[in-house]
Amino acid sequence: MSVSQPASYSRAQIFLHWAIALLVFFQLIFGESMGDYGHALRDGTTPDTITFIMGNAHIWSGIAILVLMVARIALRLSHGAPALIPGPKLQETVAKTIHGLFYLLLIAAPLTGLAAWFLRIRPAGEIHELLKPVFIVLIVLHIVGALWHKFVLKDATMQRMLSSKA
Template sequence: MAQPYTKTQISLHWLIFLFIALQYLGHEAIAQAWEKLSRGEAIPFDPLVLGHVFLGGLIFLMVLMRIAARLRHGAPALPEEEPAAMRMLAQLTHLGLYVLMIAMPVSGAVAWFFRNEAAGEAHEVMRVLLLALVLLHVVGALYHQFVLKTNVMARMKRPGGEA
């Protein structure tokens, strides 16, 4: 059986979640700057734009750290009573989240720093996909907590996953 999540894994999970939420909340500033940039207009300094670029890079680094921690320490097994289809959906959701959390900062950086329209369009599509997967992840956790009563949410509260 895999080990419980470590304090580092739990901290990275919640920090990445917080930073991604901030990226969505601050999206309008970067979207407006991108439109100006696409039209060849000058972009005045905006701390929200700088923050978006900075947080994107930080999320990228933190996701790499999280992957390294997962490879080193593993992850708790899914509840045995969970149907195979739900286990597969959970695994695919997690894989999709990791892929998007890496691909989004890369596509954003390529779009922003190299003025690449295709990367910008891909970034925008991934923004919608990431939001959908985050919502699926949250719904899955709530379903486990309140319907299946497996208490999987406790695993991301403290190391060892005890409530």
């Protein structure tokens, strides 16, 4: 099956991008409460209300990221994605690599977190925790790249994730 290459992302693809981004930022900012929640339960103590709420919010946000990523991948496979705006080969390689790593991490992080929490697989939890700094580096590179396209190259790369109009 051949998927066409649209001129822009669909509204659904744009929505999923920003919804996932917001959930990831939530996870990065408030994720430490998950450790407090786990420690309280392992120690046999009752976590305080905020720790309980934030720990569960972390779990459910991770599940939401996983579900939204499955939808995002399905949309990409069924509807395609716009071609990269032509540029130097290195720039295209970096863009493809960063996007590929994002997709990988956005599936791996929820899966390792779920495996650690529900299946009590300790190495999965250790991997899950190691992904945080990787996410931060990728996010910084992604934002710098978007701003580079907007203000230095002055091309439409950033606009394609803000509007579905080609």
